[in-house]
Amino acid sequence: MESGRVFIAVAGVWALFVTAHAAKPYPIDDSTGYGRTFDGIGGISGGGATSKLLVNYPQPYRDQVLDFLFKPNFGAALQILKVEIGGDACSTDGSEASHMHNSWEENYQRGYEWWLMLEAKKRNPNIKLYGLPWAFPGWVGGPTRDNPWTDPERPAYYVLNWLRGAKAVHNLTIDYLGIWNERMYSIPYIKLLRKTLDDNGFSNVKIVGADKKWEIADDILQDEELGAAVENIGCHYPGTFSDPSAMKTGKQLWASEDYSTFNDNVGGGCWGRILNMNYVNGNMTATISWNAIASYYNPLPWFRTGLMTAVEPWTGNYAVESPIWITAHTTQFTEIGWRYLRHGAGVGNFTGGGSYVSLVSPDGKDLTIVIETMSHDHSICVRPPLEPYNVTKQRVTFQLKGSFASITSLNMWYSRLFNGAVNVTGTMFERQAPLKVVNGMVQLDVAVDEAITLTTVSGGQKGSYPPPPSSQPFPSTYNDDFEGYPEHMEPNNLAQQTGSFEIIDVGSPHNKVVRQMVLSQPVHWCKAEGRTNRSINLIGNYNWTDVTVQMDAKVGEVNGSSGYFVAARVDRGGGESDQAEGIFLYIFPNKSKYHLSGDFEHKKGITEGELPSSNSDWNNVMLTVQGGTASGTYNNQKLFNVSIPANPKYGFVAIGTDSWGIVDYDNLMIKAKPVANLRQKPKDNTLYYKPKA
C-alpha cells in the first residue's frame, strides 16, 4: 500500500504522488533503432450513410464540423479518411449510392463521399484516402446476385472505374483500396485487382487485405503473389492484439476499423486506450474509427458512435465530443511516416497501469510521447470484451537517451476524462507549462483516466468556434419540391435505407424529381435487405406520432417498380435484423389497387381497395395517421378512414418502392404534431462508473 505521500512541484503543477508506485525510469532511446513506421489515425465515412445528415448543414456550421475533423492543428486532424464505395444497399445506417447502379452506366456525382474527400483534402492535402465496398450493385454479383467473386473481372472493372472517376472528375488520388467489408475475400480477385491497377496507371494505389479479422495472414504466408499484391493487413476490432501469423508476414498491421463506441467520455477513454495499445500490444500502426462523424438519425443503429456528433442540419447544432480531443493528442504532434521507438525504448506499459508510445519525425529530431492511463471501467469499448486490469496514480520518470539526451524541455498537453469517482467534467486537451528535462530526466505524476502528450513539437491548438445554434427537433412542417439541387445528388434529409434515390430532371412540368434508381437486388450487406426486394427512405423525427404525409409519384414507364408507398410511424431502418413496421400506404398503379399495411413487407394488411381511375401517370397520395386511425386519399379522393394497430406508436415518415425499379417522387409535404426535442443528451457518465463494493 501507500508508503508515503509527498507533495512535489512538477513544472509548476502541484501534484500528489505515491512513492510506492514510483517506478524505474522508462528509457526513451533511439540508439538501438526504431520500431515500425506510423501510418496514421483515421475515421470512416460509410458502412453506411454515417455522414448523411452532415451534407446539408447550414454554413458556417458545416465548415466548422469539417474543421474539427480534418483541419491540421485544430481538432482531430485526421490523417486517414476511409470512405464507402457506395453499393446501393444498406450498410448499417443507410445505403450509399453506387457510381454504377447498372453495368451500362456510370456517374461520379452521386452520394456525398466525393464531397467529403474533397473537403478533407482541401484542409489537409496530406490526408490519405482509402476506399472500401460494403455492398455492390446486383450486376457485380453475377448470376446469383450475391457473390462478387464468381467473375473477378467484374468487381475489378467496377472498382477501377471508381478510381478513374475519382481522378478524372474530382482530381482525387486514392491511396488505399480494400476488398469487401467483413465478408469473404477472393485471392484470385486480389491478384487481378493488383494487376488491373498496375496496368491502368494506378500502381500507387495500395491494397489493404482484407478488412475482416487476421485470416488473410495465413494465405499471405503461403502465397507469394498474394503477399506481393497486399500492402498491409487491416483487421477489424482487434482488441489491441495482433496475431502471430500477421506478425510473421512482416506487413504493416492496421486496425482498419475500430472503436464503434458511444462517444461520451467512456468512449473517449476507449479511444485513448486503443490508440496507444494497438501499437503497444499489437504493433498496429494505424487505427481507424467507425465512424468519423455520427451524422445519422437517432435512433438508427449505433447512434453517436463517431468521433463527434452532427445530426441536426435543420439547426446547425453539433457536438464536439471527447474522442476528437483524444485523437488530437497523437495527430497534432505526428505525421504519417514518423517512426515509433522500439518496445522498451519508448513504448510500453507503465508498472502502475496505463501506457506510453513514442514517435519520432523522419529527420530524427522531433519526439512525441503519448501517455494514457485509462481505467478499465472508463475505457470499455463495445467490442471485444476487456480483461480486468488496474491503473493507479503514479510518478513516471522518462530518461531521454540517444539523440534525445540533449532535449531540455517538452511541451505538454493534458486531458482528464473523469475526475475520480465523481461526475465527469472532463479537462480536454489543455496546453500546460512545458516540462523541464534535467540531465535527460523528466518526471511527472499521472493520475487515472488521463491522456498526456509530451512533445518537442511547438504547434498544437485546441480549436474552437462560438457555440452552434441550440438543438431543435426536426421541423414539424416540411416541404420539398426538389428543384434546388444539382442532378444526381441525394435529396436532403431523406435517409435512404435500402435502394438509391437521386435527383433527376424529367422536364416540365415536374422538372426535378427524386428517382429510385435500383433495378434489381444488390449484393446486400445488411441481413434484412437480403430478405426483401423493396426500397425505403426515412425522414423526420422518430417520435412523431400524428402526421400527414403527401407526395406526387409516378412509376417509371420503363423498368418501373410494381408500386410505391408513403408511410408514417416507421420504427426502423434497413440495418437491423427485422423489417420495419409502421403504417404503410402502398399504391399499385398497374393493378389499380391500394393496400394499407402495418409493415414494410405488406404482410400485415389493414385495409385495401380499388384506386379511383386516373388519366395521369403522376398521382397525388396522402396518408394521415392520427391517434388510432389512418386515412388516405388519392388525387384528393378518399380511399379509407380506418382503425390501425396500436403499435408502433411513433416513428419516421418514409417513402419507397414495392419492388426494385423506377419510381419518381415530387412535392413531398409533411405536417406532424410537434414533439419535444429528442437529441440524446450526453449520458451521465456516473452511470458507467461502477465502484467495487
Ligand SMILES: *[C@@H]1O[C@H](CO)[C@@H](O)[C@H](O)[C@H]1NC(C)=O
Ligand atoms: C490536382 O491535384 C493536384 C494535387 O493533388 C494538383 O497539384 C493539381 O493542380 C490538381 N489539378 C487540377 C486540374 O486541379
Ligand SMILES: *[C@@H]1O[C@H](CO)[C@@H](O)[C@H](O)[C@H]1NC(C)=O
Ligand atoms: C500491457 O498491459 C495490459 C493490461 O494489463 C496487458 O493486457 C498487456 O498484455 C500488456 N502489454 C504488454 C506489451 O506488456
Ligand SMILES: *[C@@H]1O[C@H](CO)[C@@H](O)[C@H](O)[C@H]1NC(C)=O
Ligand atoms: C511487437 O513487436 C515487438 C518488437 O518490436 C515484439 O517484441 C512483440 O512481440 C510484438 N508483438 C506481437 C503481438 O507480436
Ligand SMILES: *[C@@H]1O[C@H](CO)[C@@H](O)[C@H](O)[C@H]1NC(C)=O
Ligand atoms: C486490481 O486491484 C484489486 C485490489 O487491489 C485486486 O483485488 C485485483 O485482483 C486487481 N486486478 C487485477 C486484474 O490485477
Ligand SMILES: *[C@@H]1O[C@H](CO)[C@@H](O)[C@H](O)[C@H]1NC(C)=O
Ligand atoms: C452527478 O450528476 C448527477 C446527475 O447529473 C447530479 O445530480 C449530481 O449532483 C452530480 N454530482 C456531483 C458530485 O457533481
Ligand SMILES: *[C@@H]1O[C@H](CO)[C@@H](O)[C@H](O)[C@H]1NC(C)=O
Ligand atoms: C427478390 O427478387 C428476386 C428476383 O426477382 C427473386 O429471385 C428473390 O427471391 C426475391 N427475394 C425476396 C426475398 O423476395
Ligand SMILES: *[C@@H]1O[C@H](CO)[C@@H](O)[C@H](O)[C@H]1NC(C)=O
Ligand atoms: C431498363 O433495363 C434494361 C435492361 O433490363 C436496360 O437495357 C435499359 O437501359 C433500362 N432502361 C432504363 C430507362 O432504365
Ligand SMILES: *[C@@H]1O[C@H](CO)[C@@H](O)[C@H](O)[C@H]1NC(C)=O
Ligand atoms: C405498368 O403498366 C405500364 C403501362 O400499362 C407498362 O408499360 C408497365 O410495364 C407496367 N409495369 C409493370 C411493373 O407491370
Ligand SMILES: *[C@@H]1O[C@H](CO)[C@@H](O)[C@H](O)[C@H]1NC(C)=O
Ligand atoms: C376519420 O374518422 C374519424 C372518426 O372515426 C373522424 O374523427 C376523422 O375526422 C375522419 N378523418 C377523415 C380524414 O375523414
Ligand SMILES: *[C@@H]1O[C@H](CO)[C@@H](O)[C@H](O)[C@H]1NC(C)=O
Ligand atoms: C421518444 O420519446 C420517448 C418518450 O418521451 C423517449 O423515451 C424516447 O427516448 C424518445 N426517442 C428518442 C429517439 O429520443
